[in-house]
Ligand code: SF4
């Protein structure tokens with residue numbers, strides 16, 4: 001799998017369970033997190049990208065580019081493929097899908113990611 005993601009609001013490609021790489025809808029057309037199966041049951045592995053699930057977090061990761069070495073450790077550890085990468089360089093956080101778990105900030109060796117309060121969806125601040 002290549003560390004490449006489409007930008008926010010763009011047509012994307014992503015894994016969709018057993019269907020392989022498929023073109024996914026614009027995030028504004030995705031089902032909301034409230035539309036996920038009851039009990040959070042995963043009926044298809046790797047399907048988080050098919051939902052607009054970023055709205056349920058209580059904390060958000062803040063990226064500090066001046067400290068970032070683009071080592072991609074956060075990309076490897078993020079369980080929701082929410083680290084945006086282009087040309088092997090860290091670009092920011094996909095807040096449409098970031099759940100605010102804090103794993104990226106915990107694993108970042110240079111403290112280029114910190115967790116801050118305020119989890120609501122922000123379209124203007126990455
Ligand atoms: S783990 Fe930290 S230094 Fe490495 S790419 Fe992510 S934010 Fe940058």
Ligand code: SF4
Nearest residue numbers: 078098099101102104
């Ligand atoms: S807080 Fe969790 S879901 Fe969000 S980018 Fe970091 S590792 Fe991924």
